[in-house]
Amino acid sequence: MADMIARFEAMLEAGQDSPMLRLSLGNALVAAGRSEEAVAHLEQAVTQDPAYSAAWKLLSRQLLAIGEPARALQACERGIAVAREKGDLQAAREMEVFARRARKQMEPPSSQP
Incomplete structure (x- = not known):
């Protein structure tokens, strides 16, 4: 994996950004x-x-993974709109799941009586 990362980074440094x-x-x-x-x-x-x-x-999934639910939710919302517009319904459904997880992570902890 390190070799692949190094190759991709070398491509970036060579101006092949995309x-x-x-x-x-x-x-x-x-x-x-x-x-x-x-x-x-x-x-x-x-x-x-x-x-x-x-x-x-x-991006949405990784923002959740690093504990950034608010940013993840924003990315999900934009990504869902893009995916639906392109007809990429599977990606939209996956991001809807990520969005639910993000909202759940953002909820304040419930207090037990």
Whole structure:
């Protein structure tokens, strides 16, 4: 995995930046347990291509993974709209699940009497 990450980073340094490269690097970083680093690249992917539903989906999931439910919910909402517009209904459904998880994480803890 480290070799793949290094190759993707070398491509970025060589000026070959693209949403697909950012998503690929994000995926590799997630697989290596480096979710926080992945988030930065996934945010770049959706900045470069706001209609990239796969990047929105992975970004949403990773924001939840690093304990950022409010940001995850925002990403889910944008990603769901993009996915529905493109007809990517499976991605939209997955992000709806992430959105529910984000809302649940944002709820204040219930107090027991």
